[in-house]
Amino acid sequence: MSVTITAADINKLRQTTGAGMLDCRKALTESNGDFEAAIDWLRKQGQKVAAKRSDREAKEGVVIAQTTADNKSGIVLCVSAETDFVSLNAEFVAFVKAIADAAIANNVNTAEELNAVTIGNETVADMVNDKLAAIGEKIAITRFERVNAEYVASYIHGANRMGVLAGFNKVAVDAGKDIAMQIAAMNPLAIDETSIPAETIARERAIAIDQIKAEGKPAEMAEKIAVGKVNKFLKDNTLLHQPFVKDNGKTVADYLKSVDADLKLVEFKRVALG
The missing domain is CATH 3.30.479.20 (Elongation factor Ts, dimerisation domain)
Incomplete structure (x- = not known):
């Protein structure tokens, strides 16, 4: 059964992803009105869309x-x-x-x-x-x-x-402020890769494979390239692997170790x- 796609639906997807109106209409049509599936559809077409995050709810x-x-x-x-x-x-x-x-x-x-x-x-x-x-x-x-x-x-x-x-696992006055500012600026999904749900990683891998196949690359190559794309996703979205905003020459993990080898963000x- 087909679902009626309204102008409000299209506008909501456009506001969330930053994609064009016609692309948003196509995405919702292809996904039968499923909002999350429409976001994935846009990404599979190679579009860079804004991440849906639970921390962005009220305007x-x-x-x-x-x-x-x-x-x-x-x-x-x-x-x-x-x-x-x-x-x-x-x-x-x-x-x-x-x-x-x-x-x-x-x-x-x-x-x-x-x-x-x-x-x-x-x-x-x-x-x-x-x-x-x-x-x-x-x-x-x-x-x-x-x-x-x-x-x-x-x-x-x-x-x-x-x-x-x-x-933190121990008192960290200055480091605490630095890390809180890092989180504000870089918006990580989790502390490290072990905190990323398996279904999120699987979703990123599936999207990456579809993107690569859409570029005309063979399936076996798509699998290998997808590994690199998933690794980049984890690096960009896990706090400890992100470049430290006050010194891009080190990661957040490096910074914490330089403050105190036993200091951990929990x-x-x-x-x-x-």
């Missing part, structure tokens, strides 16, 4: 990242809004900061727990609804992440448009608007 809003006083835990949350008029408003930023403070004070682990926290005489959920009524825009807590470690560094970038948490979270 506008405020992101706050902060840690407990002892740096043993950190939270990063996004309260979304419809326009930058609201998200750039100092009063709205302060509103989100108050919610983040409450999350830290109440040792919150999930967005559901945060909505039930009381600030003054109101729950956070009621405060969000009141703010929605006051400003006339849809707002919501769209992301909430927590990291617990021996030391957690936090970083906020770009007028509260991105927040990062980086958890977890990170990155939440961004846009």
Whole structure:
């Protein structure tokens, strides 16, 4: 059964991938309206499309990242809004900061727990609804992440448009800030290749093979070239293998070793608007 492809569907795919309108229509048609399959179709045609990442959900809003006083835990949350008029408003930023403070004070682990926290005489959920009524825009807590470690560094970038948490196995004040900034700038998928799901690697390999075959290369050659493409994907998207932004002559792994041979990043979270 054929699926009706709407202008809204095409625009959504265009906004996500950066591909042209006609290409997006073709991709959705070929994939019978399946959004993820349409992205893969575009990539198999050799198009460079923007990666779909879970850290990009709301176009506008405020992101706050902060840690407990002892740096043993950190939270990063996004309260979304419809326009930058609201998200750039100092009063709205302060509103989100108050919610983040409450999350830290109440040792919150999930967005559901945060909505039930009381600030003054109101729950956070009621405060969000009141703010929605006051400003006339849809707002919501769209992301909430927590990291617990021996030391957690936090970083906020770009007028509260991105927040990062980086958890380490030991205290790392300066290195913590450097790595959090690296994560903000380079947007890795995982710490290393062992943290990349097997299905993600298989998907990249399949796309690479189809791309190579589309160029007219034989199947046996496509298999070999695909290995190199997958290795490059892992290098580009795993933090430890990325070039260190402050010194491209070394990797992030090299940088951490230069600080302390026993220093390890154990977890990170990155939440961004846009």
